[in-house]
Amino acid sequence: MTPVLYLSHGAPPLADDATWTRQLAGWSVDLEKPKAILVVSAHWEEAPLTLGATTTVPLVYDFWGFPDRYYQVKYAAPGAPELADKVRKLLRSTHPVHEAPDRGLDHGAYVPLVEMYPDADIPVLQVSMPSLDPRELFDLGRKLAPLRDEGVLIIGSGFFTHNLSAMSQTDGTDGAPPSWSSGFDHWGAETLREGDLDALLDFQHKAPAAAIAHPRIEHFAPLFVSLGASSSEGKGETAPMSPRREYVPRTVIDGYWHGLAKRSLQFG
Template sequence: MTAPAAAFDRFLPKALPLARAQREWTPADGPLPSIYLGHGAPPLFDDELWIDQLFAWAQSLPKPKNILIVSAHWEAAPLSLSSAGAHTPLVYDFSGFARRYFEMTYATPDATELSRRVTAAMPDNEPVHRHARRGLDHGAWVPLKVMYPLGDIPVLQLSMPTHDPERLLELGKRLRSLRAEGTLVIGSGFMTHGLPYLTREIMATNAVPGWSSDFDAWAADALDRGDVDTLADFRNKAPGMPYAHPTVEHYVPLFVTLGAGERPDAPVRTTIDGYLIGLSKRSFEAA
């Protein structure tokens, strides 16, 4: 039987020298893209292909000065920020997995300056609560541990205050200026997330249910055309609903990503596609 996170353990020796050599972002690079990614949960650490895809994506970009991430797993209003102190704790918000995953760490540096910048980017009528102890949940630390395994970039998590696409687009727009300062803005979710509808057969064979492939193809087409209105009307227009998203918190972070892009209605660049246990891994970046 394969040991938990064995793929990640094989990955680290080859990844760490590349991570140390990664060129750091400078103003001459211009704004970093904003990105939307599927975060994978602990099984990501057992998926060699997905690990390599995420790390290659990170390596294709200059190393960010900071990372700001909105995850499906922190829904809270008013807007809230995780603890900005160094060695921010992790939130192990999953169950039924091997002990190894609950012992993983990701000790990132102090992010106080990024906390100030995010707070300053919000209007006076949008207060931001700064948590003293709230850590990074698995929608943040799991993919980042793969993409930036040194853990040497300040990371903050921003809560998702609503599911409304228009409000999330507006939130992304407020964060847009941070990209020109070397901050990587991330929306973290899963392009399909119909966990209640995954059968044992699907999970054992990685078969793709029609509701997952249909929703993914619909989203890919709309993203390729920059059709934000269609994406926002997913409850009425997307095939595969509500099976693809019986709850929508894993889909809607993409509107933060699009809003933080220079033009929310511009076509995006798909960086990862394919499926894990029948769920779409589709991820993209917006310029």
């Protein structure tokens, strides 16, 4: 069964970090090449759930104030109309599905994919987050889980801590991260190791410094899609709110970038 990933995708300049890009490239080498990729990014919130372009269209440069070279990145991955059809069928009884045929991949999708699959030869489909409610996103992931049996790599793309106004001004990985970021990161890592799904779903009340680590939760929210998609039992049913070992991932990338936790995970 194809694994599920949660990536801390970073801002576009993170692609200049040689360590991070090397880690992503090495990660993809260790994975069996997927038949298609489904991405849920922190940078696309739209309800009802909406499917992005199923043909190759220009990327969405959804950031401002960076040097021109960041707006010249290309990633002409094939569209994934067959995957879009499968998503519609899996969701049609529970989720209305809309279409955005001109909506290209945003930087939460293409920045890591450029490093992991630079040949851009795998069909990619991005879908929106229809909600920021952790339980609703977990349930969405459960609905999408059968795609793993068909060689689809499901990726939730966010950032394990994300507060741009409070991020460190130190360069890259130099210097100690702020306590709010390291405290949340350590709590998240331990809670994931314990498979404590209840605590994760209620992280806004259970995690230390949650309101500082995530003033808005859109960068943590894709994790819940990944958690749901990692389920191997009861696909599509109401999620069990108890510790389950199936939700325990492996940390592939950790550390900090300007104080923000880069923790990235593989389920399965």
